[in-house]
Structures are given as structure tokens and as C-alpha cells.
Amino acid sequence: xxxxxxxxxxxxxxxxxxxxxxxxxxAYVVWTVLPxxxxxxxxxxxxxxxFRLPPVGDWAGIVKLFEFKPxxxxxxxxxxxxxxxxxxxxxxxxxxxxxxxxxxxxxxxAYSLSRIDFRGKSDLFFWIISTRMAPVVAVLVPLFTIFxxxxxxxxxxxxxxxxxxxxxxxxxWILTGFFDNVPFAIxxxxxxxxxxxxxxxxxxxxxxxxxxxxxLVLCVLFAWxxxxxxxxxxxxxxxxxxPATSALVQPQNIQWGKIMAAGVLTTLPMMLLGLVxxxxxxxxxxxxxxxx
Amino acid sequence: MTSVAIRQVTKTYGKTVAVSDxxxxxxxxxxxxxxxxxxxxxxxxxxMLAGLEHISAGTIQxxxxxxxxxxxxxxxxxxxxxxxxxxPHKTVFENMANSLRLRRTAxxxxxxxxxxAAHLLQIDHLxxxxxxxxxxxxxxxxxxxxxxxxKPQVFLFDEPIAHLDAKLRAHMRGEIxxxxxxxxxxxxxxxxDQLEALSMADRIxxxxxxxxxxxxxxxxxxxxxVNTWVASFVxxxxxxxxxxxxxxxxxRVWFVNSNIKVPLAADRFGANRVGxxxxxxxxxxxxxxxxxxxxxxxxxRGTVFAVExxxxxxxxxxxxxxxxxxxxxxxxxxxDMDDACWIALDESKIHLFDRPEGRAIRxx
Numbered sequence: 045x046x047x048x049x050x051x052x053x054x055x056x057x058x059x060x061x062x063x064x065x066x067x068x069x070x071a072y073v074v075w076t077v078l079p080x081x082x083x084x085x086x087x088x089x090x091x092x093x094x095f096r097l098p099p100v101g102d103w104a105g106i107v108k109l110f111e112f113k114p115x116x117x118x119x120x121x122x123x124x125x126x127x128x129x130x131x132x133x134x135x136x137x138x139x140x141x142x143x144x145x146x147x148x149x150x151x152x153x154a155y156s157l158s159r160i161d162f163r164g165k166s167d168l169f170f171w172i173i174s175t176r177m178a179p180v181v182a183v184l185v186p187l188f189t190i191f192x193x194x195x196x197x198x199x200x201x202x203x204x205x206x207x208x209x210x211x212x213x214x215x216x217w218i219l220t221g222f223f224d225n226v227p228f229a230i231x232x233x234x235x236x237x238x239x240x241x242x243x244x245x246x247x248x249x250x251x252x253x254x255x256x257x258x259x260l261v262l263c264v265l266f267a268w269x270x271x272x273x274x275x276x277x278x279x280x281x282x283x284x285x286x287p288a289t290s291a292l293v294q295p296q297n298i299q300w301g302k303i304m305a306a307g308v309l310t311t312l313p314m315m316l317l318g319l320v321x322x323x324x325x326x327x328x329x330x331x332x333x334x335x336x
Numbered sequence: 337m338t339s340v341a342i343r344q345v346t347k348t349y350g351k352t353v354a355v356s357d358x359x360x361x362x363x364x365x366x367x368x369x370x371x372x373x374x375x376x377x378x379x380x381x382x383x384m385l386a387g388l389e390h391i392s393a394g395t396i397q398x399x400x401x402x403x404x405x406x407x408x409x410x411x412x413x414x415x416x417x418x419x420x421x422x423x424p425h426k427t428v429f430e431n432m433a434n435s436l437r438l439r440r441t442a443x444x445x446x447x448x449x450x451x452x453a454a455h456l457l458q459i460d461h462l463x464x465x466x467x468x469x470x471x472x473x474x475x476x477x478x479x480x481x482x483x484x485x486x487k488p489q490v491f492l493f494d495e496p497i498a499h500l501d502a503k504l505r506a507h508m509r510g511e512i513x514x515x516x517x518x519x520x521x522x523x524x525x526x527x528x529d530q531l532e533a534l535s536m537a538d539r540i541x542x543x544x545x546x547x548x549x550x551x552x553x554x555x556x557x558x559x560x561x562v563n564t565w566v567a568s569f570v571x572x573x574x575x576x577x578x579x580x581x582x583x584x585x586x587x588r589v590w591f592v593n594s595n596i597k598v599p600l601a602a603d604r605f606g607a608n609r610v611g612x613x614x615x616x617x618x619x620x621x622x623x624x625x626x627x628x629x630x631x632x633x634x635x636x637r638g639t640v641f642a643v644e645x646x647x648x649x650x651x652x653x654x655x656x657x658x659x660x661x662x663x664x665x666x667x668x669x670x671x672d673m674d675d676a677c678w679i680a681l682d683e684s685k686i687h688l689f690d691r692p693e694g695r696a697i698r699x700x
Contacts (some may be wrong), residue, residue, distance in 0.1 A: 107592040229421035232388050237482070238409040238438035 080311070086305035088114040094300055110154075126302070126330065131288040131309035137200055138274075138284055139267040142207035143260050150215025151256070156244050157216065169220070180272050183209065186274060198280025205265035205266045206277050207267040215259050222255030223248075240282040255320045268314060337400035337458055338489040338522055339364045340385070344654070345382045345394035347546075351689035354380040356546040358394070362539075365520045367513070368450050371527055377546040378526045379494060385524060387411050395498070398489055409438075414483035415492040418499070420475045422482075428454075429463040432481045439486075453481045456515070473504045480512070484519065491516070493525040510536055530570045535557060542566050564694035567617045567687060573651060575617045576661045579691070584610035591616050591688070595657030596636050598681055602649040605688050614697065617687035623663035624680045625652050627671055637679040640671045654679050 052058065074082065086094050095111035098105025122128040157169060187206060196202030230251070231244040239247060249256075268285075275287040283291075289306040292299045339363040349353040355377040362368040372380040383389040385396060387408035395402050395469035403411055404431060414435070415529045421559055422431050429450055436446045454460045457477045467475055478498060484493060498509045506639065513536045516523050533540045534554045542549045542557060550562045567575050580593030583602075589605060599617070629637070638656035645651075650669040654677050655659050671677065688697040 227419065228420065229417045229419055230423065232386075232408075233415070233417060233421040233425075233482075234434075235388070235408040236386060236413060236415045237435035240407075240409065242439075247423065 047283075055186065069298050082109075083304050083307045083311075085109065085112075086246060087118055087301065087308050088112070088116070089301065090115055090117070091301060105189040117308075118301040122302055122305055122309070124290070126292075128285075128288065128306065128309070131283050131285050133137060134200060134203075134278075134282055134311075135268055135284040136205060136313075137262045138203045138278075138282070139264040141200070142211050142267045143263040145203060145204065145210040146215040146263055150212055150219055150259070151249070152245075153212075153216045154219035154223050157220045159228075173217045176210060176217070178260045180210070180270075184272060184276055197277055198282055200282045202279045203267075203273060203282050203284070206273045207263075211263045214262065218259045218262075219252060219255050222252040249271060261321055264317060265314060268310070285322065337364050337520060339366075339642075340490060340522060340524065341370075341395075341397040341400075342381070342385075342395065343395045344364035345381070345384065345396060346392045347384060347389065348392045348573050351399070355384075355543075358543075358548050360541050360551060360623075362522060362524060364399075365522055367516050367525065367536060367538045367659075368521045369525045369527060369540045370543060371530060371533040371540050371569075372543035373409060373528055375545075376543040377432070378528075378543050380525065381543075382415075382492050382494050382526045385490070386415050400402040412489040413492055414486060414488040414490075416476075416479045416494065416496040417485050418495040420467075420479040422475060422478055426466070427463065427483075428459065428465055428467070428470070428478050431467070431478055432463075432485050435482065435486050442578050449485045450481075453485045456484070457481050472500055473508070476500060476508065480515070484515070487519075487627050488521065491521050491523040493523065493527075495527055496525075498527070498529070505532075512536065513534065531572060534570070537557050538609065540593055542569065543623075544569075560696070560698075561687065562616060562696050564617065564681055564689050567689070567696075571619055571666065573620050573662055575619050575687070576623070578616045578618070578659060578661075579613070581613045582610050582614065589672045590695060591658075591686075595659055596681075597684070600682065600686065600688070609690075613691040615689045615694065616681075617689060618661075618685065620651065620662045620664035622682040623665075624682070625654060625663045625665050625669065626678050627669075627675060629676075630680075633681075635680045638677050638679060640673055640677045642673065643669065643671050652677070 091113045096108055096112075098108050130210065153172075157165065186210070189195045191202050198204060215330075226248050231239075231248050234244040234247045235241070270284075271286040271290070274282075274284040275290070278284055278287065289303060289310065292303050292306065340360075342358055345355060346357045346494060347351065358377070358381060359369075360368070370381060371601060372378045373534050374628075374678055374679045375434045380389065384391050387403065387406060391404050395404055397403065398411065420583050423434065426434070432450045432453060433446045436449060445481040450463070453459065454463055457480060459477050459481060460472060462470060462478070467478070470478065479496065493512075496512070497505045509532060512525075515554045516536075525536065527533075534557075537554060539551065540555055540557050544565055550557050550566045557566060557570050560642075561570060562578060568577070572686045577595070578591075578593065580596075582605075583592045591600055591608060626635075629635070634654050638654040638661075639657055641653040641655045641660060643650060645667060648667055649664050650667050652671065654663060656679065659677060689695060690697055
């Protein structure tokens with residue numbers, strides 16, 4: 045659909061609204077960017093510098109926040125003394141593993157749900173998505189019990205399965221919508237060309253790429269940021285970054301510098317992922333395929 | 337190249353009957369049009385031929401071989417879809433090469449065949465583009481190109497030019513017809529446009545509400561429609577219908593109603609139906625109209641309701657009593673609304689239908 049021109053007439057109230065809008069955006073930027081900035085700066089400070097804060101009300105003292113000698117010691121010790129390379133790898137394996145399983149199973153399930161009509165389809169669809177609506181803690185205890193029976197607790201496959209229970213319904217839900225938008229005719233053309241059903245599905249996958257990209261991000265994000273599953277089901281042999289970071293809060297010694305460094309390590313890959321995948325999320329590949 | 341036989345095919349969706357007991361034969365190399373309004377079952381028929389839908393009852397045979405249980409890829413057909421259905425993420429070349437690649441054709445041969453098809457359709461310069469960079473007419477050519485790179489047994493066209501503008505459509509009609517003759521491949525072409533069917537097909541199958549109405553050459557369906565439905569669907573502007581009854585007077589049979597009285601050729605319609613209610617069908621081009629009283633029998637006085645000049649011809653709507661008739665007369669018919677006007681029917685071109693069934697009455 046072509047976008048329309050938004051008409052704005054310059055009146056007195058328009059100026060007020062515009063000024064308020066800019067004010068809101070400025071506040072929003074401070075609100076979202078400042079914590080990340082503080083985290084990043086603190087991760088480069090030693091303990092003394094980190095706690096050199098201006099007194100409350102002394103706005104000019106803010107410059108003190110930026111007066112420090114940067115050090116990468118926290119990052120180094122995380123990897124040398126605290127096994128963060130293992131936790132980092134665990135996080136990557138869990139996030140990508142769950143995303144991969146969910147995308148393969150989800151794409152096939154979504155394709156069937158989109159293409160085949162059968163009795164109770166809408167009920168089935170609702171049931172699938174309703175499993176995603178349950179809070180994580182509600183599932184945690186039963187899952188823990190089941191996993192104990194099959195010895196999945198404290199293992200990476202266990203965590204991957206746990207994340208997939210939440211990611212798969214989500215994948216089906218998102219991808220069904222995307223498949224619905226792919227005209228039947230394209231896969232029918234593929235089948236007339238000589239494809240089997242499965243080959244036809246593969247030939248329309250590029251058309252749901254934006255959906256897969258969007259879902260991959262959300263999937264990875266869910267697993268990457270998860271704390272509860274990781275600390276209960278993953279505890280023992282499958283520690284990921286969030287519980288590892290919280291372990292740095294020790295009763296006698298809160299290691300702020302390391303915590304901030306771990307925070308940066310946890311945030312950075314997700315930001316990069318967002319940047320990389322943004323291109324795919326906005327590419328409307330179906331454009332011009334079929335006459336609208 | 338192969339013949340196609342549709343034998344007593346029925347297609348139902350739940351309780352809805354889309355195609356009812358359809359039997360058609362399409363000879364080897366023949367161009368067959370299935371014509372009908374939307375929802376008449378023509379697309380369902382084509383999709384069953386393609387193997388995209390199951391056949392509820394009956395059989396479909398390609399060259400004597402029953403294909404009911406063959407998936408599309410094993411039927412050796414090529415289909416052009418109404419909305420083109422090009423692969424949006426592939427270039428024109430890849431779109432056209434896809435079916436050959438799936439059959440593991442050698443790269444050099446694919447290259448040669450695609451270029452030959454592209455040359456035939458004059459799309460050589462577009463081979464590197466993607467579908468969204470093409471106009472409607474170009475996409476349509478690519479869709480046809482995708483079908484002709486392979487030498488399939490049967491071509492299936494599903495309203496391939498319905499979405500093009502009128503000028504391009506007229507142009508493509510000629511091109512598709514010529515292409516079909518050159519390739520000599522059995523073709524089944526579905527359309528709702530009677531002009532497309534009349535101008536391109538060797539034979540036309542006219543369907544309505546899932547039922548085959550008439551199956552014949554363009555000449556037959558135009559000049560000898562089997563019922564009022566076919567008569568009104570084929571021809572533009574549509575045929576006029578006049579209710580009345582048959583009356584015998586002396587040696588002659590007349591068609592009469594409160595407004596007109598027309599002599600009929602007794603040998604064409606027979607005298608044994610005198611007294612029966614009938615309907616006369618007369619095409620607009622078989623009506624004559626004049627503004628001055630000719631003073632001879634066979635002319636009926638009416639008034640001009642509307643005049644529509646359409647280039648070479650003029651369409652005149654004339655009110656005669658409670659009837660309204662459309663006549664197609666040569667350009668230059670200069671009349672105003674409500675002017676007096678006389679019209680006459682070309683007796684040799686009259687179609688006669690029984691009532692209320694609407695079946696054509698022919699020479700017994």
C-alpha cells in the first residue's frame with residue numbers, strides 16, 4: 045500500500061505539540077542510552093574510579109564520571125579466572141541450538157497450518173500459542189521433574205529443549221502469518237515445474253525470510269537473556285552468561301567492575317545480531333511476485 | 337504432444353458441486369478454450385488437469401493414460417497462472433530455467449533453451465531482472481516463457497491475460513495463438529472473456545454453474561447457441577431476447593407479441609410448435625434501424641432511448657412498446673433521445689428458444 049502524505053498545518057497548538065514531542069524524545073534517549081553508557085564506562089574503571097560519584101544536585105560534577113584511566117582488567121580476569129569463555133560458548137550454543145530446532149520444526153508446522161484445512165485447526169492453533177502464554181515459572185517445576193527422569197538437568201541439550209518449549213509455539217505463530225501471505229500459486233507453479241511438496245516448500249522459504257529473521261532474533265534473545273531456566277535447569281553443567289553474572293554478586297564482595305564487564309559482554313552480541321539481521325527484516329521479498 | 341480426455345469428471349468441495357459430470361475431448365495439438373463466468377467450474381477443471389486438485393469422480397486421460405493419481409510433476413504439463421506466480425527472488429532467467437534444472441538438464445542446454453524461448457517472446461533483454469522490475473505484460477511473457485522452455489505434453493493457461501490492459505490484451509491474444517500454432521502443443525485455455533475464446537480457440541467449451549452448456553467451434557457457439565444462456569454469454573454487445581409466441585397464418589409461421597410480428601422460415605423452425613410460448617434471440621448487428629419511416633412491412637416503430645457512438649459503429653437502444661432492443665448500426669446514426677425510430681429484424685439471423693427452458697428450437 046502506498047503511504048500517504050501526512051498533512052500538518054502550522055498552528056499555535058502544533059508548535060506546542062511539536063516541542064513536547066522533541067522533549068519526550070530527548071528524555072527517552074537519555075532513559076535508554078544512559079544506563080548502557082554507564083555500564084560501558086564502569087566496566088573500564090577500577091573500583092576507586094567507579095565509586096567517585098558527584099554529590100546529589102551537583103550537575104557540574106558529572107564530568108567526574110568521565111575522569112578515569114581506562115582498564116581492561118575486568119574483561120581479562122573474566123576470561124582467565126572466571127571461565128567466562130565457557131559460559132559465553134554455552135550461551136551461544138543454547139540460543140542458536142534452540143533457534144535452529146524451532147525454525148526447522150516451526151517452519152514445517154507453520155506451513156502445514158497455513159496450507160491445509162482440517163477440523164479443529166483454529167483450536168489447535170490456539171492451543172499451540174497458549175503454551176507460550178504460560179509464565180516460565182509455571183512450567184519450570186514440572187519440566188525440572190521430567191528432565192530429572194531423563195537426565196537432562198544440567199546439560200546443554202536440556203536447556204535447548206527447555207527454550208524450545210517456549211520458542212517453538214512462537215515460531216509457529218509468527219511463521220504461519222508469513223506463510224499465509226505467500227500466494228499458493230507460487231508453490232503450485234513450483235510443483236508444475238517439477239517440484240515435490242517438500243521442494244516446493246523450500247522454494248518459497250526465501251519469501252518468508254523476513255519472518256524467519258524476525259523470529260530468529262526473538263528466539264535467540266529469549267534464550268540469551270533467560271535467567272530462570274538457566275539457573276535451575278542449567279545449573280551444574282550448563283551455566284550461561286546471566287547466572288554466571290549473578291554469581292559475581294558474592295555476599296562479602298560485589299564485584300561491580302566485573303559485573304559491568306559481563307553486562308557489556310552479554311549485551312554486545314545481541315546488538316550486533318540486531319544490526320546484521322535488520323536488513324532481512326525490512327526486505328519485502330514478495331514484492332511484485334504476484335499481481336496484487 | 338498428446339490428446340486430453342475428460343470423462344464424466346465431477347469436483348465437489350464439501351456439499352458444493354464445482355464441476356458436474358464433465359466430459360470433454362481435446363485432440364492432439366488442439367487449442368481448447370473453457371469459457372464461463374467466475375465460479376462456473378472452469379478453473380477447477382484446469383486445476384484437476386494440472387493435478388493441483390483431486391478429482392472427486394471420473395477420469396482424466398492424457399494420451400490414453402489415466403493421470404488421476406499422478407502428481408503435477410509427473411504429468412509433463414506446463415501451466416501459466418492468472419497472477420503469473422513467478423518466483424520473486426529469482427531472476428527471469430532462473431524463473432525460466434527452474435523446470436529444466438529440476439529435470440537435471442545440462443547447463444549448456446538450459447542456457448540455449450531459455451535464450452531461444454526468450455528470443456521468441458522478445459524478452460532477451462530482461463533475463464537478468466527480477467519480477468518486481470517488470471511490467472505486467474513483461475511478467476506475463478516470462479510466465480509463458482517458463483512454460484515453453486520445456487516441450488510439455490499439454491499447456492494449461494488460467495486466464496493468463498486477464499489482468500493486462502485492453503490494448504496489450506488484444507496484442508497478446510494474437511501472440512499466444514501464433515505461438516500455440518508454431519509449437520503445436522495441445523493447449524487448454526481458461527477464460528471468462530468470450531472474445532478471447534472466440535478469437536483464439538479451435539473449440540470452445542462453455543460452462544455455467546459446473547455444467548457444460550455447449551462444446552463446439554467458435555462458429556457453432558456464436559451462430560448456433562444451444563440455449564439462451566450461451567446465446568447471451570457469447571457476443572458483445574449481448575443478444576436481444578424478445579418474449580412472444582408462435583402463430584400460424586396461412587402457409588407461414590409468425591413470431592408475435594403485443595409489439596411486433598415477424599415471419600419465420602417454416603422450414604427452419606417447423607410449424608408444429610404453433611401456439612407455444614417462445615423467445616426470439618437477435619444479435620444487435622442483425623437489427624436495422626432508421627429514423628425515417630420506410631413504409632414497408634417488417635419495420636416497427638419505436639423511440640430512441642440512447643445513442644452510443646463507439647467508433648466505427650453506433651449502438652442504439654430503441655424502445656418498442658414495453659421492449660428495449662439494442663441495435664448495432666454503422667456510424668453516423670445521428671439521433672436524439674426520444675426521436676421516432678424504425679427497426680427491423682434480419683429474419684435469417686433469428687434464433688428461436690423454447691420457454692421457460694430456453695433451449696434452442698432447431699429444424700426437426
